[in-house]
Amino acid sequence: TAESSRDTVLQDLFQLQQKHADLRKSHTDLERYYSQWKARAEYLDRENRQLRRDLDHARRPRDRSALGQENYQLRRDLDRARRRLDDSALSQENRRLRRDLDQAHQQIAGSAAAADLQAARLEIHVRGEKIAELERLLAKANERRAQLHRVHERTLDSANRTVQGLRRDLDSLRGGRYTDRLQAAQRQVQQLTQELDSLRGDSGHARLQAAEHKVEDLTRELNSVRRQHTKAEDSLQGAQEACRGLNAERDHLIKDRDDAVQSPKRVQSRLSHHEAEIAQVGQIHQERDEFQQERDRLRQERDKMATRVTKLTAQLDQSSQDREAAISKRNEAIREGQKYYDSNRDLLAQIADMQHSYRLVRQDFDRVQDQQDSSDKNVRISSPATPRSLGNETALSTAWRLLLRPPCMAPLLNAVGKRPLPLRTPAHL
Incomplete structure (x- = not known):
């Protein structure tokens, strides 16, 4: 589903961010180690300059003596050894490692920009997944629209049939037998009223009572007919209300049908806008794989660089020890020369x-x-x-x-x- 694919993409994005953070941390550690090594090299250079100044200071009063000549020879040997050390493979390896470190720094900065670009592309991928989900929803909406259209047609036919039946019933009630019976009853009431008036004038008691009973029967029958007429009118009003409800439902279904017809057009307009982004999803996956390969290669190069830096550190330590040994020998020679000078x-x-x-x-x-x-x-x-x-x-x-x-x-x-x-x-x- 769209949610699972989106969760997968977000998880991949989170993993890439974590890996990018690990690369930044490794780069920070490498820079800190390089700064420590640089500080140590600067300290050794300062110490070397201080020793050179001490040597020059100790050499000045003895330049014209045999000890001064020996000291001058030792200084030339030290300069020669320093030049050989500067021209040695260790110095070249150090410069090459510095260049590799600068290139790795630039590559990591480029990988950070690539990670940002990858995040943007993954966001585009998420949008593509959303567009695919919208397409599926559009298909479902079209299917639902067709179903609603069929239901609307059936409901409309049923409502039309019901309205026609109600209209027939209303016409039958208006011009049917109930109206005839009502009119006949009214005529009979009028006749009986006339007969009653005539009987009252004739003073026929027996005939008056019979006529009154007949009038009461006719009145009851008239009331019954009126009640039936009222029930028929109520049923007619209910049928009219049902017809109005059906008409309202029909209007609502028509509106839903129009919305369902318009929604594919809007989705099509959005799809035409995002077709290029959907086409780039495969390319984004391929570039993500390439980025992962590049990241693995950078890790291997970082491990190799760490190994080289370790070897370089060991060689620098050995060189420092050799230089300290040479300095100790020089100091010993200076002390022996001083003793010789004092003795002579x-x-x-x-x-x-x-x-x-x-x-x-x-x-x-x-x-x-x-x-x-x-x-x-x-x-x-x-x-x-x-x-x-x-x-x-x-x-x-x-x-x-x-x-x-x-x-x-x-x-x-x-x-x-x-x-x-x-x-x-x-x-x-």
Whole structure:
């Protein structure tokens, strides 16, 4: 029936609304999870920037030392590892998952619009069911109209026959034997009255009594005839009232017949307006099936996306652990470098003292060398080399050997990377 089909359609519509609400809830959970993951990524980025600032701050005073170079190398390795991480499959998978999430968001928004459209189409389907019910009611109304028409014809024939019989009875009563008897009785009464008057004038007592008895009999008969005439008039009035009732019923049936004739025209006009909607009912069912298939596909994609997000979360956790391990190693290296720097601070001070002593010795040596050059020029002009000049050269070479002996130069060579300073030796002079 129309009510059962309408209940079925409403139940399907309610189920679709519930499924749409479940999809919205799943989408909301996915967005909340994505926002949490995004907040965590932003927190890790802030922590990374803070660690980078700390690294830069710790690197500035040590850029010119061996520890600074090692720190700079570690920073370059960290940047290289970060670039590899950005170019890795995990990052690409993350970007692809973000695109899939945006597409799923758009598809869910489109599914919401499709659900609204499906609800409107189901409403059209309900209207189509109502139109079908109206068609069935129209067929029943046509059948009922035909039955009423037949009953009307039979009732009209019966009423016509009854009216004709009543009219015949009325005519018979008006011109029949009762009227003749009434007129005869009236004539007899008049004759008897005349005879009574004549008898009263003749003073015939016996004949007067007989005439009075006869008059009484005639009066009773006249009263009986009058009562019968009154009953006939009452029956005639009842027949007329029945005829009026039959005429009213006939008018009502005629009106019902006209309404029944006009109602198919109105229904036909409405049917012509809803024929297109009725034709779309099958298409709506097909689109509903397609929507259900699309919904199942979206659920499968959502499950796959949830699995990917879980894997991505695990990979991000692993990457975070690896980065934390690298950061801990870097901090350990920084602490070891600090310890090394603290332990070698005294050695650096000694190296600075030795460099200062070296500059003083070099100044003295240059001054002595200049004096020696001037004296050599004077001696060369006057005579060949003297033992004094040989003694001076011997003293200078001895001073250089004492200055450049291994125990004195070992800390300096270790401090400058085992590369001797560009000193001017006597061989170079």
